[in-house]
Amino acid sequence: MSVRIRNIEYYLPEKILDNEQLEKDFPGWSAKKIENKVGIERRHVVGESETALDLAFEASKKVLKDYDKNKIDFLLLSTQSPEYYLPSGACILQDRLGLRTNIGAFDYNLACSGFIYGLALAKSLIESNIASSVLLVNADTYTKHIHPKDKSNRTIFGDGSAATIIEKSESEGILEFSLGTDGSGFKNLIVPNGGLRHRYDINAKEIDDGSGSIRTDNNLYMNGPEIFNFTIKVVPKLVLEVLEKNKISLEDLDYVIFHQANKYILEYLRKKINIPEDRFYLDMRETGNTISATIPIAIKNSLDKGVITSGDKILIVGFGVGYSWGATIIKI
Amino acid sequence: MKKAEFIAKIKEDLEVEDELTLDSRLDKFLDSLGTLALIALIDENFGKSIPAEEFQKFTTIQSLIDYIGEEHFE
Numbered sequence: 001m002s003v004r005i006r007n008i009e010y011y012l013p014e015k016i017l018d019n020e021q022l023e024k025d026f027p028g029w030s031a032k033k034i035e036n037k038v039g040i041e042r043r044h045v046v047g048e049s050e051t052a053l054d055l056a057f058e059a060s061k062k063v064l065k066d067y068d069k070n071k072i073d074f075l076l077l078s079t080q081s082p083e084y085y086l087p088s089g090a091c092i093l094q095d096r097l098g099l100r101t102n103i104g105a106f107d108y109n110l111a112c113s114g115f116i117y118g119l120a121l122a123k124s125l126i127e128s129n130i131a132s133s134v135l136l137v138n139a140d141t142y143t144k145h146i147h148p149k150d151k152s153n154r155t156i157f158g159d160g161s162a163a164t165i166i167e168k169s170e171s172e173g174i175l176e177f178s179l180g181t182d183g184s185g186f187k188n189l190i191v192p193n194g195g196l197r198h199r200y201d202i203n204a205k206e207i208d209d210g211s212g213s214i215r216t217d218n219n220l221y222m223n224g225p226e227i228f229n230f231t232i233k234v235v236p237k238l239v240l241e242v243l244e245k246n247k248i249s250l251e252d253l254d255y256v257i258f259h260q261a262n263k264y265i266l267e268y269l270r271k272k273i274n275i276p277e278d279r280f281y282l283d284m285r286e287t288g289n290t291i292s293a294t295i296p297i298a299i300k301n302s303l304d305k306g307v308i309t310s311g312d313k314i315l316i317v318g319f320g321v322g323y324s325w326g327a328t329i330i331k332i
Numbered sequence: 333m334k335k336a337e338f339i340a341k342i343k344e345d346l347e348v349e350d351e352l353t354l355d356s357r358l359d360k361f362l363d364s365l366g367t368l369a370l371i372a373l374i375d376e377n378f379g380k381s382i383p384a385e386e387f388q389k390f391t392t393i394q395s396l397i398d399y400i401g402e403e404h405f406e
Contacts, residue, residue: 037365152364188384211363225367225384232375264365268372 004173009062039263043158043288055161056139074131078114112320114292138292158288162296254312
């Protein structure tokens with residue numbers, strides 16, 4: 001049985017945080033330098049009363065506009081910005097979207113690898129005859145976790161959601177996967193407080209990271225150098241592994257889409273792996289790093305701009321929080 | 333690699349305007365982007381990764397050379 005991506009849509013919140021605003025918030029922080037180095041000019045950020053599930057709902061509505069929603073028989077929601085500990089956001093989303101009740105639905109907690117794992121899950125569900133049409137939704141609002149005085153993370157991250165329909169098909173559209181996990185790095189990208197190990201602390205102390213970014217343990221913490229070390233170690237190997245698994249060479253690929261972490265890291269990885277610049281997606285100028293939504297947003301933008309077309313073979317690679325990583329090749 | 337060449341690479345990759353010597357302090361250039369640039373430079377030229385906690389030990393360029401290993405330099 002074959003499986004393919006039928007359609008992708010995404011939704012970004014209306015509110016925008018641009019580099020000029022960041023320059024005002026952090027005197028001495030150069031908008032131009034930010035743009036040149038990290039490749040981000042503006043990010044969409046949720047309002048106070050807006051949640052990842054709201055974004056998920058909007059993205060799903062868009063992708064279901066031209067699709068019979070009664071065909072959806074499984075709903076997967078990838079988020080690290082849940083509305084509640086319980087229930088699962090996917091259950092609430094099933095109801096808000098008016099999907100059938102005799103379908104499976106659950107959340108899974110992954111970030112930058114979330115789209116890849118979602119495709120792997122969807123493919124498995126379809127191949128095992130548990131489902132025939134899966135709605136995969138990636139939605140995150142990291143800006144809710146970021147301290148207002150944390151200039152580094154406010155620069156990098158934006159909010160957004162993407163919704164993807166994966167269904168049975170006649171030809172194979174999602175090839176073999178390589179997946180990986182190394183929990184030894186879990187403390188390097190984390191929101192330490194707010195779960196049941198360390199409760200949200202209303203008196204949490206402000207921590208200065210030494211380069212002018214401030215946070216508390218209630219906020220997102222990213223150890224940038226360690227995350228970069230992790231990507232340098234893991235991503236080149238991951239690319240080789242998935243190419244080997246699919247018996248395909250880098251030259252045979254039409255396009256490569258990595259999780260859009262930041263321009264600096266992606267450019268370094270691209271050169272290290274020898275991926276030609278004209279076949280490498282690099283565009284987070286208008287969105288920032290939207291976590292699990294960056295890859296589907298990139299696929300959708302590439303399709304809309306005609307950069308990728310029917311029949312193309314595209315390598316997609318996700319890596320980050322966990323540590324967790326994964327890659328596969330899709331045929332459009 | 334010659335030490336002078338290494339210093340020139342640091343100056344270029346970290347976009348440092350000051351003149352640098354082996355005794356120049358590194359810490360003031362190691363903001364978040366400077367740190368990434370240094371990680372990339374060391375990986376590209378020496379195939380070594382530097383754990384984040386090591387960065388605070390690099391007070392001068394010479395201390396970074398000591399960490400990488402004098403045997404890598406002429």
